[in-house]
Amino acid sequence: MTQPNPPRRFSLSEDWLATIIGLVIVAIVGLGLLGPGPQSVTLTAKPGETVEKTARPLSGWKASATIGGEKITVADAPRQLSDGQQYPFTCADGTIAAEAGDLTASFPSGAHLVLTNNCAAEATITYTTSTAVRWPLFGIFK
Amino acid sequence: MTTTTAPSSALPAAQSRLRLGLLAGLVLVAALTLLVAEIDQAIANFFRTQGVTNNPLEYPLTAVLIGLIANGLLRVTGLYNTVKPGVRTELFLKIGLVLLGAKISLGDLMKTGAGGLVQAVIMVISVFFFTWWLAGKLKLSPTLKAVMASAVSVCGVSAAIAAAGSVMAKKEEVTYITALVILTALPLMIVLPVLASAMGLPPTVAGAWFGGNIDTTAAVVGAGTIYGAEAQTVASVVKLSQNVFIGFVAFALALYFALVVEKNAGQKPSPKLIWQRFPKFVIGFVLVSLLVSIGAISAPLAKELDTLTKWAFALAFVCIGIDFAPGAVRQMGWKPVLVYLGATVFNTLLALVVASVIFGTMGLGKV
Numbered sequence: 001m002t003q004p005n006p007p008r009r010f011s012l013s014e015d016w017l018a019t020i021i022g023l024v025i026v027a028i029v030g031l032g033l034l035g036p037g038p039q040s041v042t043l044t045a046k047p048g049e050t051v052e053k054t055a056r057p058l059s060g061w062k063a064s065a066t067i068g069g070e071k072i073t074v075a076d077a078p079r080q081l082s083d084g085q086q087y088p089f090t091c092a093d094g095t096i097a098a099e100a101g102d103l104t105a106s107f108p109s110g111a112h113l114v115l116t117n118n119c120a121a122e123a124t125i126t127y128t129t130s131t132a133v134r135w136p137l138f139g140i141f142k
Numbered sequence: 143m144t145t146t147t148a149p150s151s152a153l154p155a156a157q158s159r160l161r162l163g164l165l166a167g168l169v170l171v172a173a174l175t176l177l178v179a180e181i182d183q184a185i186a187n188f189f190r191t192q193g194v195t196n197n198p199l200e201y202p203l204t205a206v207l208i209g210l211i212a213n214g215l216l217r218v219t220g221l222y223n224t225v226k227p228g229v230r231t232e233l234f235l236k237i238g239l240v241l242l243g244a245k246i247s248l249g250d251l252m253k254t255g256a257g258g259l260v261q262a263v264i265m266v267i268s269v270f271f272f273t274w275w276l277a278g279k280l281k282l283s284p285t286l287k288a289v290m291a292s293a294v295s296v297c298g299v300s301a302a303i304a305a306a307g308s309v310m311a312k313k314e315e316v317t318y319i320t321a322l323v324i325l326t327a328l329p330l331m332i333v334l335p336v337l338a339s340a341m342g343l344p345p346t347v348a349g350a351w352f353g354g355n356i357d358t359t360a361a362v363v364g365a366g367t368i369y370g371a372e373a374q375t376v377a378s379v380v381k382l383s384q385n386v387f388i389g390f391v392a393f394a395l396a397l398y399f400a401l402v403v404e405k406n407a408g409q410k411p412s413p414k415l416i417w418q419r420f421p422k423f424v425i426g427f428v429l430v431s432l433l434v435s436i437g438a439i440s441a442p443l444a445k446e447l448d449t450l451t452k453w454a455f456a457l458a459f460v461c462i463g464i465d466f467a468p469g470a471v472r473q474m475g476w477k478p479v480l481v482y483l484g485a486t487v488f489n490t491l492l493a494l495v496v497a498s499v500i501f502g503t504m505g506l507g508k509v
Contacts, residue, residue: 019426022240
């Protein structure tokens with residue numbers, strides 16, 4: 001009587017396994033398949049100018065700003081941007097501050113950042129989200 | 143003749159032990175890598191307090207050391223064989239190499255202009271073949287020659303790992319070369335700016351010299367920083383354009399070893415045979431590099447992937463420490479050190495001449 005053959009299992013060589021795992025990681029993180037990836041929106045306004053840009057409605061945004069090339073802190077910059085909302089900022093007296101948006105008005109989809117420059121020098125605001133996948137541990141080794 | 147057969151329950155029990163060992167090993171390696179990351183951050187903080195922004199004592203040394211300590215403890219406690227299935231050095235290295243492709247953009251070659259490109263080509267080809275020749279004279283093994291020549295000529299640890307993966311080098315060879323790369327880069331980071339200053343080199347020439355010669359990115363940036371902002375920029379960009387050659391070297395070495403070194407006597411290298419022997423992860427590496435080069439992966443995302451590459455390599459180096467066989471290093475002896483130092487001296491002198499001509503006399507470098 002012959003013994004039945006043991007069931008054959010599909011076995012993947014280590015080379016291919018590593019390649020597939022690596023490419024899956026690239027697809028998830030590098031191509032942003034699991035989310036929008038890191039975002040960056042910059043508004044640059046010359047003196048007397050008002051500019052507007054649309055950002056993705058996400059949480060975890062960080063704001064940085066410059067006036068005449070010098071870095072400054074934006075007072076009360078919101079970290080969560082909601083869909084259909086306007087977020088006005090005004091540059092005046094050498095500072096940039098966030099102001100209360102018009103909650104009654106309706107805006108097209110996206111979060112609308114508006115910078116009005118009443119300063120004597122060019123003003124910029126940059127909104128960024130830091131990482132594609134927010135695992136705190138992955139901040140190490142940077 | 144008598145034969146003994148294992149009870150029918152033995153096979154599933156062995157498989158179950160294997161799975162448990164795989165899981166325990168993976169958890170242990172991950173935990174040790176976290177420890178490495180914490181220590182690495184502490185070392186980086188220490189250097190920052192000393193005014194050195196990039197940690198020149200890179201994580202592979204820490205990872206191997208932690209792995210070695212774990213190796214000793216596991217053997218003493220008798221748990222070594224239990225966790226061994228989870229110590230997957232090659233798997234982590236190859237995953238890291240696929241991700242490393244994200245760091246290599248062909249566009250980087252253009253950043254230094256024609257001068258940087260010419261310098262990178264001259265340096266990589268000359269130093270690679272000089273090291274290969276010198277290592278051959280001292281009768282180093284083909285795999286060690288490949289790892290060392292790549293490390294000295296291209297970009298240190300990353301190139302050593304890529305070459306090791308392509309030619310299936312021994313783990314101890316990778317550790318040996320990695321230690322040499324990091325320990326040699328440290329004094330060069332201090333000495334070269336002093337020498338450049340003594341010779342009165344312009345910042346662009348000095349930067350091109352540091353970038354074309356020092357093997358670790360952190361030490362290149364460190365040397366540039368000591369010499370000044372302009373030298374730092376040139377050094378970083380020249381180093382970056384040289385890094386691009388990792389892909390070419392890894393690919394060429396994989397082909398060379400498949401076609402020449404591992405060929406059996408009288409065996410014709412058929413396409414099927416080459417395919418069988420060719421390390422497949424190189425395809426993943428090249429594919430990711432192309433995605434970065436054509437802009438499908440943006441710069442911030444490529445940076446994210448670079449961090450993940452470091453994690454994969456840190457996991458691999460912890461495994462190397464756990465797997466470490468001191469006998470293999472003793473067998474290699476001091477000859478690799480002599481070859482490495484000889485190649486570094488050649489690299490230093492040639493980089494000085496090439497940088498002086500291209501970035502100085504001809505004024506071809508632009509950053």
